[in-house]
Amino acid sequence: MTLDPGKLLLDMFAAAVAAAAPENRLPPHLPARPKGRTIVVGAGKGAGAMAKAVEDAWDGPIEGLVVTRYGHGAPCKRIEVVEAGHPVPDAAGREAAERILAMVQGLSADDLVLCLISGGGSSLLALPAPGVSLADKQGLNKALLKSGANISEMNCVRKHLSAIKGGKLAAAAAPARVCALLISDVPGDDPSVIASGPTVADPTTSADALAILEKHAIAVPDNVRAWLESPQSETLKPGDPRLSGVENVMIATPQMSLDAAAEVARAAGVAPMILGNDIEGEAREVAKVLAAIARQAYHFGQPAPTPLALISGGETTVTVRGSGRGGRNAEFLLALGVALDGHPGISALAADTDGIDGTEDNAGALLFPDSLAKAATLGVSGKARLADNDGYSFFQSLGQLVVTGPTRTNVNDFRVILVTR
Template sequence: MYQHPKDFLLDLYESCLNAIRGEKVVPAHLPEPPKGRTIVVGAGKAAAAMAQAVEAHYAGTIDNGLVVTRHGHGMPLKKIKLVEADHPVPGEAGKKAAEDILNLASRLKSNDLLLCLFSGGSSALLTLPAPGIELSDLQKVNEALLNERATIHEINCVRKHLSAISGGRLARAANGARVVSLIISDVPDDDLSVIASGPTVGDPTTFADALGVLERYNIFTPPSILVFLKEAREETVKPEDPIFKRVTNILIATPQDALEAAAAYARHQCITPHILGNAIEGEAHDVALVMAGITKQVLNFNQPFSAPCVILSGGETTVTVKGKGKGGRNTEFLLYFLMAMKGNPHVYAISCDTDGTDGTEDNAGAFMLPDMYKEAKAFDVMPIKYASDNDSYSFFKRCNGLVFTNPTRTNVSDFRAIYIQGKAVQLQKKL
């Protein structure tokens, strides 16, 4: 029995998702119950799934709890309250949830446990403006930074210094209680101080750094925020602060874990995997051209890898929007890769966001088959026209290449796989 390359690519994606789901990664890292109470809080696209896993596997009693996730990413919970909020621009529901979480932490005592669950999306979902800052002003700055394609390190540096809960402040609010944070990473280098803007992690950045980011991108800054940053009255909690002696931050899933799981599946199918990197960034069309260049080198010279093989990568690209079409960074990447490969019969590819949403669309991403290029040209569906209008979604919709998963309730950035066949190679499905 043989497996079609399309099915192989979809199974690779599913393998990476299964390795990073809350029910898979949370149970092994749950702490011992305390002598006092256990309060569970959290935020992120995986927060509901992580909370559900805590409810199913925690050995102690959950006395109270609240987690906030993106609209549509919820799951049924029995003991922990769930709030759905706006993302990526923060909203009122996320602000109220953050206030409630901070209040829960402030009532703890030294023999209690604050169990925190954080994943990608937490920075926007767990937004509590510092005193004197309006949410509307914070929204303007946040949206401007996103539009200017600032890095996640830069965006979260600003967020932490405009927040009453990020940059270690949640840990400080816990009154010396034991704090354990289980964290799913979606940022380059798995920097704990950047993931979720580090509510329980010491922050090495400063108010001056935050001001520098706004100046670098020439962001229009509301007067209240500009004054607040320049006054620099209360810094974020620094890594050397003694409160962190009672804090444990644990990475339970990372982009590398997802790629390793996909690589293991490929080896099981007798296809050699090669992981290029888990934090590849840049313009989607530039990354596509680099990946196409590597693919052509494999096809023509068996360098740097020999075919058959599958090239895996993660990280988040960016898209400078100039057109009026639909599409996210994954379909944009794949459309440019398709144009570069020109329907080579030995190359197949997939590119999807691990949260199940590519940008603001309803798809996770797309897959590419060799015939798509020739069929598109035959029907006068010129890929370059779609690319110039940033309309990659519409192109792959016409080619039946979109991938739909609904919210996966996890997130470790994007997943890309390029399968390069040798001559007359077929994939054998192991039973």
């Protein structure tokens, strides 16, 4: 059987996304019905689909509101789905967060708050702390996105500028029982980082947040600095009694998706090797390392003989210096292509499992051994586009963008490098 690299790469990505689909992952984890009311709240790119999965599986009365990214909604009848801005928060997200916080207050111990949390919730659940404006949060968010800060650093800052994150949503719901169902998009699956942990105790401090802003040379407005230097800016810490009735349940993780993709490779006669589910670092530097591993496999059969699929997940970062278009997956893939320089027998895919690479309309892209050469015939230089952070335009010129539309889930980035002979 002749191997079609492009088809296999796309099939593996589809399997990775399906493994994190809320309709597949959520129903087995629903808690028992309470004596009192069931309030459903949530935020994230998967929140709409999660709410729909709850509606389809729940056998009692429910009400509530979730907020998701524009275009990521789902048709719900009993749970309101609001769409808002991501990755930069907007007024719609702020208003939704205000309503969510109000909904969970004044409940009793007989009531249940079902929180549906997925990646993207940090921007979507945008309720600024006292003395901090939405404009302040927008400006700092934009600066963090361009700075090369990793997701844990960004969310540490977001928590300490928020009136709802860092455990504050769950605290507001006390004494009601709180069950949070989480889809992880963060390295290590740390629930306190996913959507900035609205139902989870936070071990980081306001001093940590200030240090992160200083580390990345981000200007801090005087009112924001004053808030972060105030004791009132602290999040809920481990052991806080207000969180004693909270259960946080991980229903989908990057590792689950990598395992599903590995099965597809195995069925096609290709040996899968999962390199890690939480790889971080500058996208172009990670690309150089993985290019070296792919070349070693091609020439020496190490770390495993070919045909081989090198699979990885996690979230790389991009320090933006150019003016081009492209998210971190396009950046990674173009850097991989430049590093491989037309090497035979090596193809790759890099895409975000939420269907959106950064702020563009693609999930990611495909790379083949002849991609750079084909682009050159069109007058498109891979090196020049990489220098301008313009991976999107590079792969668009070749018709090699991967466009899925919103997948309504999010378990971070998916990368696979296929090495054949």
